Amino acid sequence: MTELIQKIIEQFPVVVGSLNEGFLQTLKLFAxxxxxxxxxxxxxxFCSKSSFAPLRAVTRFVIWIVRGSPLMLQLLIIFYGPGLMGFPVWGGGQSGRFWASAVAFILNYACYFSEIFRSGIEGVPKGQQEAGQVLGMTRGQIFVNVTLMQMIKRIVPPMSNEIITLVKDTSLARVIALQELIWNAEAFTTTSHGISGAIWPLFFTGVYYLLFNGLLTLLLGRLEKKLSYFQV
Amino acid sequence: MAFLEINHLEKHFGSTRVLEDISFTLEKGQVLAIIGSSGSGKTTLLRCLNFLETPDQGSITLDGKVLFDANDPATRAKQEIRKKRLHFGLVFQSFNLFPQYTALKNVMLAKELLKKESPDYKENRKAIQEEIRAEAEGLLERMGLSDRMSNYPQQLSGGQQQRVAIARALALSPDILCFDEPTSALDPELTGEVLKVIRGLKGSDSTMIVVTHEMEFARHVSDKVIFMADGVIEEMGTPEQVFDNPQSEKTRQFLNKSREEY
Incomplete structure (x- = not known):
């Protein structure tokens, strides 16, 4: 036991350095x-609420595809797909892997967010929009000045959920070998930075996720409180 | 020619006929009260005037200008609707104040947005803002809300909220101010303060159309009364004619019923 602790203390600076690097990548992908x-x-x-039926149908279809299939599969398809079809857009380096991950995550999360936005917009009573209309506001003005704030207030709790999930989902990018937090930790189980067969760095990544999500929870809670000056 | 002229207005929702052959006129400065039981089409009529609904038939003429004619596609153009709406103001039964803004900001917002579009806004920003603020403060004062300007709607009573809503509608100086059952969501105690404010507007050259269930109010404040039943104007005349000497059987029944409630 003491031997293990001693080993961990010895390895700690090197491991944390590597994990920090991975976490930076995680943060970048998150942001x-x-x-x-x-x-x-x-x-x-907006598209899924459009009065133009074909646009609405296409949007609903895309949302179905994106929400209905695993994010991991989407990552694989977006990263390897273009190359297999003869358009290697990403390249093999870390930067290509990062941008492929970014595209997959943005698409995937945009679809989830869109449903939250939609429910938030639809939750604002119709009378609010009508009040804006009879005051001569345009549709855009009504959205920006009347609906938006009320929508934001309504969606903070479900958005908080998604945002916290996103922090953890970034670890899926390891499937296309993006060197994020989990990837870097896992490397120590074989060999990395001269350390071999260490499994504790993998467990230790939990601390990063927990601390960061704790911070986010605090911030989002504060936002919710800040918006409590009015009722919807 | 009358200030407001409504001719043969008709509105269907699917196969239900909500308004049928509605025609009336209103002179500048007059108050029109519209009474009738729920579902008689009163609210739909107001919504047509404010272009929240598009009539299927008929025309709306204000001050000699045709604002809407079902047979003239030019008057149905969507881009024009916004300008036309500014001729009318509407006070809702459920207030519909913007909850994220203070009472003062509720009154100022629409005018601010409107003025932002004028070409001289950028140069005179400060002066214009000051002017809008001063006007809004004046209106709220008139509504007896000088000490409530920085309150949010949720901090106000129903009566106070409705008075803010009236100030908000007045801020754009509409030619005709419409009220859709302005006191129906209020306790009897609060009803009085709102009716008093509306009464106070009479004579200040405001032309008003009030849909109401307050018969005493309609009788004493209006110059003209319309009784609606099943989407048609069943009876129209001065308050004396309609309340004291109703010609239609339906009007008599309605008035008797509403008297029994007291």
Whole structure:
């Protein structure tokens, strides 16, 4: 037992250095997914509510595909698919793997977000929109000035869920060998940075996820509280 | 020519006929009360005037200008609707204040957005903002809400909320202000304060159309009363004519019933 602890203490600086690097990649993927999927999700939610039936049908179909199949499968298809069809757009390096992951995550999460946005928009009473209309506001003005804030307030709890799930889902990118947190930890179980057969780094990744999600939970809770000055 | 002229307005929802051959006129500064039981089409009529519903037949003429004519495609164009809506204001039964804004901001918002589109907005931003704010404060003061301006709707009573909603509608100085059962969602206690405010608007050159269940209010405040039943105007006249000497059997029954309630 003491031997194991001693070993861990010895390995700790090297492992943490490597895990930090992986976590940085995880954070990058997390951030870019949010930046891309939030606006794209809003756009998809508009399309899925469109009065133009074909657009609505196509959108619902895409949402069905994306939500109905595993994210891991989507990662594989987006990363390997183009190359197999003769258009190797990603390249084999880490940067290609990162952007392929980003595309897969943004698409996947945008579809989930779009459904949350849709429910949030539909939850705003019709009278709010009508009040804007009789005051001569345009549709865009009504959305930005009336609906948006009320929608945001409504969707904070379900969005918090998705965002926390996203943090953990980033680990799926290891399936296309993106060197994120889990990948880097797993490398120590074979050999990495001169350390072989260490399994504790894998367990230790839990600390990163828990701390980061704890921080996010605090922030999202604060946002929810900040929006409690009005009722919807 | 009358200020407002409604001719042969008709509205269907699917196969249900909600409004049938509605025609009436209203002079500037007059108050029209529309009474009738639920489902008689009163609210739909107001919604047609505010272009929240599109009539299937008929025309709406205001101050000599045809705002809507079912047979003239040009007046049905969507882009024009927004401008036309500004001729009318609507106070809802359920207030429909914007919950995320203070009372003052509720009153200011629409005007701010409208003014932002004027070409001189950027140069005179400050002055325009000041003006809008001063006007909104004046309106809320008139509604007896000087000390409630920075409150959010959820912090106000129903009566106060409805008075903010009236100020909000007045902020755009509509030619005709419509009220859709403005006190139906309020306790009797709060009803009084809202009716008082509406009464106070009379005579200040406001032309108003009030859909109401408050018979005493309709009798004393209006210049003209319309009784609606099953989508048609069953009876129309001065308050004295309609309340004291109704010609139609349906009107008599309705009035008797509403008297029994007291």
């Amino acid at each position: 870019i997914t949010l930046i891309g999927a939030l606006p794209l999700g809003l756009l998809i939610s």
